[in-house]
Amino acid sequence: xxxxxxxxxxxxxxxxxxxSGPMSGYDLKQRxxxxxAPMWGATHSQIYNELRRMKELGWVxxxxxxxxxRPDRKVYSITESGYEALAAWQAQPPSVLQLRDELLxxxxxxxxxxxxxxxxxxxxxxxxxxGRLQRYRQNLQLLSFVKQPPxxxxxxxxxxxxxxxxxxxRLISHFAIAYEKTYLESLYxxxxxxxxxxxxxx
Amino acid sequence: xxxxxxxxxxxxxxxxxxxSGPMSGYDLKQRxxxxxAPMWGATHSQIYNELRRMKELGWVxxxxxxxxxRPDRKVYSITESGYEALAAWQAQPPSVLQLRDELLxxxxxxxxxxxxxxxxxxxxxxxxxxGRLQRYRQNLQLLSFVKQPPxxxxxxxxxxxxxxxxxxxRLISHFAIAYEKTYLESLYxxxxxxxxxxxxxx
DNA sequence: TGTCGCATGTAACCCGTTACATGATTTC
DNA sequence: GAAATCATGTAACGGGTTACATGCGACA
Numbered sequence: 162x163x164x165x166x167x168x169x170x171x172x173x174x175x176x177x178x179x180x181s182g183p184m185s186g187y188d189l190k191q192r193x194x195x196x197x198a199p200m201w202g203a204t205h206s207q208i209y210n211e212l213r214r215m216k217e218l219g220w221v222x223x224x225x226x227x228x229x230x231r232p233d234r235k236v237y238s239i240t241e242s243g244y245e246a247l248a249a250w251q252a253q254p255p256s257v258l259q260l261r262d263e264l265l266x267x268x269x270x271x272x273x274x275x276x277x278x279x280x281x282x283x284x285x286x287x288x289x290x291x292g293r294l295q296r297y298r299q300n301l302q303l304l305s306f307v308k309q310p311p312x313x314x315x316x317x318x319x320x321x322x323x324x325x326x327x328x329x330x331r332l333i334s335h336f337a338i339a340y341e342k343t344y345l346e347s348l349y350x351x352x353x354x355x356x357x358x359x360x361x362x363x
Numbered sequence: 364x365x366x367x368x369x370x371x372x373x374x375x376x377x378x379x380x381x382x383s384g385p386m387s388g389y390d391l392k393q394r395x396x397x398x399x400a401p402m403w404g405a406t407h408s409q410i411y412n413e414l415r416r417m418k419e420l421g422w423v424x425x426x427x428x429x430x431x432x433r434p435d436r437k438v439y440s441i442t443e444s445g446y447e448a449l450a451a452w453q454a455q456p457p458s459v460l461q462l463r464d465e466l467l468x469x470x471x472x473x474x475x476x477x478x479x480x481x482x483x484x485x486x487x488x489x490x491x492x493x494g495r496l497q498r499y500r501q502n503l504q505l506l507s508f509v510k511q512p513p514x515x516x517x518x519x520x521x522x523x524x525x526x527x528x529x530x531x532x533r534l535i536s537h538f539a540i541a542y543e544k545t546y547l548e549s550l551y552x553x554x555x556x557x558x559x560x561x562x563x564x565x
Numbered sequence: 566t567g568t569c570g571c572a573t574g575t576a577a578c579c580c581g582t583t584a585c586a587t588g589a590t591t592t593c
Numbered sequence: 594g595a596a597a598t599c600a601t602g603t604a605a606c607g608g609g610t611t612a613c614a615t616g617c618g619a620c621a
């Protein structure tokens with residue numbers, strides 16, 4: 162079987178260009194961290210890589226934007242061929258979700274751990290996920306409008322162009338919020354158990 | 364910064380040996396798929412690799428078990444030095460959780476997708492996660508006793524040896540069930556929205 | 566006759582991570 | 594004067610996946 166020409170991360174960048182309009186690699190990284198955080202992560206080096214790949218495939222175009230006293234911005238936009246590639250990927254069955262959660266792994270083997278150290282790590286996890294929950298809630302309030310100035314003769318996100326919010330972004334944000342709430346509830350429950358054991362130890 | 368001597372997957376295998384007792388690589392793969400499915404995945408080739416790594420580190424020992432008309436089983440058990448390594452890892456702050464969910468990615472860009480194809484993929488996701496939910500529930504009923512015959516002079520899971528269930532396994536299973544329920548609720552909600560749009564399209 | 570389960574490995578590949586690199590401007 | 598932001602890249606490395614490899618017994 163031959164290797165695919167693109168990967169989920171590729172389509173992640175492509176899709177962001179589709180729903181949010183033309184952007185530089187730098188902007189894409191910021192957007193990625195806000196909007197795609199619940200489902201995919203990417204470093205800036207990866208994004209620049211995918212942009213090069215997609216340019217070679219003809220899925221995106223690049224326009225240089227000159228700036229004084231700063232490096233030029235390279236603004237990428239999705240092409241018609243890019244829209245087709247995006248829809249074709251979306252029609253394929255997705256790969257199976259694979260979690261990789263080191264905190265849960267440490268908890269599972271809790272019998273062999275120092276209770277205090279374990280409790281500390283659970284508390285760290287709670288702080289981390291409380292932060293995520295807040296950010297996702299802010300996303301809904303601040304970023305629910307995926308704005309995009311309509312350009313004549315070009316395709317664009319119909320919701321964004323009309324000033325409405327993209328309903329899929331709202332659905333995914335709800336998902337992310339529900340997810341974090343469930344995650345946190347479990348962590349609090351587990352912490353309670355570990356702290357009880359910590360107490361009995363003394 | 365130098366590379367670590369071991370990784371989460373390494374400790375996943377090591378921890379399984381700690382809570383479930385001596386096992387072959389083949390057994391570890393089966394256990395892994397059942398117990399660690401909610402938080403980490405591993406192929407058999409990876410497990411054999413980690414066993415080799417840990418044997419070199421002195422964290423596990425191997426004993427060959429001869430069998431007629433089948434390949435010999437190599438039974439691995441955790442050493443005292445392995446227990447120490449496990450606890451040391453557990454005391455370190457865990458790496459940040461990074462989700463990679465291709466289905467959510469496809470949904471987020473739903474504006475540009477064929478609604479019927481998208482709905483089909485959501486239905487696939489529902490089937491997948493309903494299956495997971497069932498398996499995690501069965502885990503709780505069938506595998507809640509992490510049995511392990513007590514061997515004199517050797518360390519072991521105190522819960523398993525006494526015939527009690529490991530409370531951490533129960534907590535993690537509860538987590539996994541709550542997680543899948545939340546995930547499914549969101550998928551049903553999203554499917555409803557997509558099907559409504561599908562209908563209006565006609 | 567063929568596929569599934571048992572049982573253990575090796576080889577190739579690449580996405581994703583980490584570190585390195587550059588350099589101006591603005592903020593504390 | 595240090596740190597953060599803007600802005601774009603390259604290089605090295607390895608964990609994780611996929612495919613290849615072997616061979617017996619049981620079961621349909």
